[in-house]
Amino acid sequence: MNSKDVTPELLQRYLQHDCTPEEEARVNAWYAALNDREIHVLPLTPAQQDLVERSMLRRIRQTLGEHAPMPYVQPQRARPSRLFYQIAASVAILALAAGAYWFTTRMPFHSGQVSRVTETRHVVNTSRTILRQSLPDGSVVWLQPGSEMDYPAAFAATERTLQLKGEAFFSIARDPSKPFLITSGNVLTRVLGTSFNIKAYEHAPSIEVSVMTGKVSVNIQDSIDNTTHADASSVSLVAQQRARYVKAQHRLEKQEGQDLPELDIWKSTSFVFENEPLRNVLPLLNEKFSVHIETENKALMNCLLRADLSNLNLPDILEMLSLSVDATYELEGNTIRLRGQGCSPLPNPK
Numbered sequence: 001m002n003s004k005d006v007t008p009e010l011l012q013r014y015l016q017h018d019c020t021p022e023e024e025a026r027v028n029a030w031y032a033a034l035n036d037r038e039i040h041v042l043p044l045t046p047a048q049q050d051l052v053e054r055s056m057l058r059r060i061r062q063t064l065g066e067h068a069p070m071p072y073v074q075p076q077r078a079r080p081s082r083l084f085y086q087i088a089a090s091v092a093i094l095a096l097a098a099g100a101y102w103f104t105t106r107m108p109f110h111s112g113q114v115s116r117v118t119e120t121r122h123v124v125n126t127s128r129t130i131l132r133q134s135l136p137d138g139s140v141v142w143l144q145p146g147s148e149m150d151y152p153a154a155f156a157a158t159e160r161t162l163q164l165k166g167e168a169f170f171s172i173a174r175d176p177s178k179p180f181l182i183t184s185g186n187v188l189t190r191v192l193g194t195s196f197n198i199k200a201y202e203h204a205p206s207i208e209v210s211v212m213t214g215k216v217s218v219n220i221q222d223s224i225d226n227t228t229h230a231d232a233s234s235v236s237l238v239a240q241q242r243a244r245y246v247k248a249q250h251r252l253e254k255q256e257g258q259d260l261p262e263l264d265i266w267k268s269t270s271f272v273f274e275n276e277p278l279r280n281v282l283p284l285l286n287e288k289f290s291v292h293i294e295t296e297n298k299a300l301m302n303c304l305l306r307a308d309l310s311n312l313n314l315p316d317i318l319e320m321l322s323l324s325v326d327a328t329y330e331l332e333g334n335t336i337r338l339r340g341q342g343c344s345p346l347p348n349p350k
Contacts, residue, residue, distance in 0.1 A: 124148040125166075128330040130315040135162075138173040139180070142266075142315055145331060167199045169266050172214075183221070187245050187252075190217040196237075197262050207245040210260045211237045212267070218243040220252050264290045265314035273305040278325060281305050289314045292335050299342025300327060 010023060019027065123143065125131040131143040136154055143149065147166025155161070160180040172180045174193020182189040184200035187207045194214025200207040209218050216237045233252040235243050240263075242255040269288055273281060279301040282293050291314065295301060303325035309317050318329050318336065327340030 119153040120150050121153055122148065122150050128332075129318075129328075130331070132315065132319075135160075137175065137178070140171045142169045142313075144168060164198055164200055166201055167197070169195070169197045171195045185245075186221050186247070186250075187243075188219045188221050190219070191215070195266065197266065199262065205247055207247070208242055208262075209237065210242040210262050211239055212263045213239055216243075218245075218252065220245060220250065261290065268311045268313050270310040270312075271317070272308050272310070275304040275306050277301065278303045278305060281321070285314065285317065293318075293329075293338065294335060295338045295340075295342075297340060297342045299344075300325060300338055300340050301342075302345050303327075303340075303343040 010019070010027065123131070123133055125143040125145055125147050128145050130145070133141045133143060133149075135141065135151060137160055139160075141149065141162075144167040147164070147168055149162055149164045149168065151162040155178065158178065160175070160178050162180070162182050164182055164184045170182070170191075172191050172193050172195070176192050180191045180193075182191075182198060184198050185202070185207050187198075187200065187209070189196070189198060189209050191214065194211065194216055196209060196211045196214075196216050198207070198209050209216060217234065218237060219234045235252055235254040237243055237254070240256070240260060242258075242260055243252060244255055245252045267289075271281075271284065278295070282295075282301075285291070286293055305321065305324050307320055307324050309320055312320070321327075322329055322338070322340075325338075325340060325343070327338050329336055329338050331337075
């Protein structure tokens with residue numbers, strides 16, 4: 001089912017039970033196809049799920065051209081049916097398609113000395129936010145703006161393979177029987193189950209692999225046939241170590257005993273906020289993750305955050321925070337900028 005056959009207008013009629021039988025069948029087939037493609041959301045606690053569902057109603061209204069005033073305290077709403085949220089999620093996916101695109105095709109997929117034809121997924125982050133993508137084995141990749149990756153729709157029996165251009169953070173599900181192999185330019189990264197960051201921009205002078213947890217093997221590959229030779233340079237990394245491949249010298253070096261600031265935003269932390277104004281929240285996040293988050297509209301500082309942000313990294317926290325206060329965020333160099341209508345100041349107690 002082609003997503004172009006399903007428009008927000010059609011989904012609106014579907015939600016209002018105003019479709020023809022043919023249109024209803026078209027939406028059902030399209031949604032079933034989305035399920036087959038394993039579209040995932042953030043792992044949420046019940047409190048976070050409630051927050052997402054209430055915020056989803058807002059996003060649906062915006063998608064369908066409806067608007068409602070934004071109060072300074074988000075009201076509780078009756079919980080619609082699960083089917084409604086399934087279709088609501090589809091509306092949101094359709095509306096957010098401008099930020100990232102994904103397609104499946106038949107193409108050769110290479111990894112090490114293995115070459116085969118398989119169904120491959122191609123994901124490109126065309127937004128200015130960090131894109132979270134789940135993989136078939138339960139691993140998760142956070143793709144930086146402008147980055148892209150290719151991976152099989154179903155991993156092989158003996159290995160898991162992925163190709164990366166740009167930068168991404170990986171949290172790989174452990175499976176000793178299936179090593180995870182990531183090709184990025186002339187560098188092959190091999191893991192069993194760990195978390196690490198790869199920075200592999202095409203025109204950058206180097207490729208860097210920085211490890212947060214576990215053990216990682218990094219090898220130089222031949223630039224012609226994309227295979228790893230026995231005499232190629234190789235390093236093994238553990239937590240808080242980095243491998244740097246210098247392209248001009250075709251050399252791999254191991255760096256340790258130094259700060260790895262690229263890992264700061266990926267360290268999980270826990271915050272619980274109970275109607276806390278954003279002016280008090282942002283300084284805590286800035287200090288904890290060594291970042292600079294600012295608001296474009298000062299009225300956002302009046303918004304109250306009520307959320308359980310347990311065991312989340314900064315990108316996931318930003319996603320939940322944006323949902324809660326009706327805002328979006330963008331990366332602008334070293335600055336994270338929040339945009340939104342904002343909230344009215346709380347009335348002064350008498």
